[in-house]
Amino acid sequence: MSKKYKLKRLLVRRYQILAAILFILAAGLVLLPKYKKNEGIAPDLLMKKMISSERYISTDLLADRLVNQDPSVLLIDTRTEKEFQNYALPNAINIPLKKLLDEDVNGYINQDIYDVIFYSNDNFYADQAWIIGSRLGYTNLYVLEGGLNKWFHTIINPELPDETMPEEAFELYSFRKAAGMYFGVGTSEQKTINKPIKKTITVKKKKKRVAEGGC
Amino acid sequence: MKELEKTKRISISAVLFLLIVAIGILTFKKPEYVFQKNTETLLHQIANNNNSYIITLDELQSNEAQQGQLIDVRSNFDYSKGHFKNAINIPTHELLKKDNLELLNSLKKGEKKVILYGKDPDQANTAWMLLYQLGYENANILCAKTNYSNNTFKVENYPLEKPSVNYAEILQSSKKETDKNDTPKTPKKVFTKPKKKKRVPEGGC
Numbered sequence: 001m002s003k004k005y006k007l008k009r010l011l012v013r014r015y016q017i018l019a020a021i022l023f024i025l026a027a028g029l030v031l032l033p034k035y036k037k038n039e040g041i042a043p044d045l046l047m048k049k050m051i052s053s054e055r056y057i058s059t060d061l062l063a064d065r066l067v068n069q070d071p072s073v074l075l076i077d078t079r080t081e082k083e084f085q086n087y088a089l090p091n092a093i094n095i096p097l098k099k100l101l102d103e104d105v106n107g108y109i110n111q112d113i114y115d116v117i118f119y120s121n122d123n124f125y126a127d128q129a130w131i132i133g134s135r136l137g138y139t140n141l142y143v144l145e146g147g148l149n150k151w152f153h154t155i156i157n158p159e160l161p162d163e164t165m166p167e168e169a170f171e172l173y174s175f176r177k178a179a180g181m182y183f184g185v186g187t188s189e190q191k192t193i194n195k196p197i198k199k200t201i202t203v204k205k206k207k208k209r210v211a212e213g214g215c
Numbered sequence: 216m217k218e219l220e221k222t223k224r225i226s227i228s229a230v231l232f233l234l235i236v237a238i239g240i241l242t243f244k245k246p247e248y249v250f251q252k253n254t255e256t257l258l259h260q261i262a263n264n265n266n267s268y269i270i271t272l273d274e275l276q277s278n279e280a281q282q283g284q285l286i287d288v289r290s291n292f293d294y295s296k297g298h299f300k301n302a303i304n305i306p307t308h309e310l311l312k313k314d315n316l317e318l319l320n321s322l323k324k325g326e327k328k329v330i331l332y333g334k335d336p337d338q339a340n341t342a343w344m345l346l347y348q349l350g351y352e353n354a355n356i357l358c359a360k361t362n363y364s365n366n367t368f369k370v371e372n373y374p375l376e377k378p379s380v381n382y383a384e385i386l387q388s389s390k391k392e393t394d395k396n397d398t399p400k401t402p403k404k405v406f407t408k409p410k411k412k413k414r415v416p417e418g419g420c
Contacts, residue, residue, distance in 0.1 A: 040250075043250060100262075127341070
């Protein structure tokens with residue numbers, strides 16, 4: 001009799017009991033080990049991005065885009081402020097590597113309107129900035145290959161090609177020379193170009209006429 | 216009748232609940248590799264720690280005895296042509312392979328330094344960034360340029376992030392030059408007036 005009675009009581013309270021079991025199970029979730037989550041993209045994906053050289057943009061291509069005033073270029077100087085004051089590429093924004101993750105700077109890097117091009121003296125720091133940005137999943141990031149050093153040796157002070165070199169080398173040279181002039185550098189060769197050509201106006205001499213006789 | 220319907224509903228919901236739990240457990244995938252360092256600590260390490268992760272060539276040669284393991288991150292082909300003595304070859308794209316990670320783990324456990332080098336520090340840098348983020352704090356970069364020429368493996372010092380010229384100076388001096396050039400003297404335009412020649416008086420009629 002008592003057994004039946006107990007079962008009946010249990011059946012009446014079965015919903016409460018079920019709810020209690022669920023609550024206990026839910027509370028158990030807290031005890032589970034902390035789920036490790038990657039910040040940004042996964043390591044193997046980052047590695048694939050890092051080993052490809054797609055991120056590099058050559059100095060010639062950059063010069064071409066700057067000369068043509070491409071509005072989508074956003075140059076970011078990762079050197080220190082002092083170096084930036086000393087010399088920087090036209091329209092570049094200074095974000096020293098230290099301040100890369102500052103909040104007020106984030107708007108420049110984390111966007112998909114401009115092509116962000118990092119540069120430093122070499123491409124070591126620019127690469128590091130690129131890797132951090134890529135890990136966080138930012139797109140449209142590039143690195144100026146060779147940095148300012150290569151910029152100076154190719155655009156500002158290009159090497160004269162040998163006579164035996166193909167025509168393309170000479171075309172590239174004249175492009176670089178012209179780009180260098182655009183960025184405010186005049187070289188000795190420019191003088192010859194700048195020499196004004198003397199204008200000579202030749203006046204036709206009138207021929208002596210034989211005195212015309214009257215009628 | 217009503218009671219039967221109620222139990223039916225309960226059993227259905229219970230089965231569904233268990234099914235969801237089972238699916239959740241089965242599809243749970245643990246990420247294979249997990250970054251141990253977040254980007255902030257990484258940035259702190261590269262920007263504020265006075266390049267403590269970079270080993271110069273002199274440092275490597277001066278106390279070779281207590282050095283750690285050299286790892287060549289160049290391709291297999293470059294490695295086979297010439298490499299440092301005692302260096303092992305792990306190209307960057309193979310760093311996440313199982314046996315390579317095991318090797319790195321054992322080096323980390325033994326607190327042995329890992330020195331990465333490539334054809335230049337830039338190449339070693341990518342490998343280092345990856346390893347550091349995965350928690351291998353014992354990794355370092357060798358600041359040297361390596362190349363293979365004349366059948367010998369050559370190592371040179373590499374000036375890291377050093378401006379090769381004083382940019383501002385060059386630009387200024389060239390500006391002066393251009394300033395001079397910019398104002399070319401325009402020659403006075405000389406129009407020679409044709410002299411009127413004395414004409415022989417023309418005879419009238």
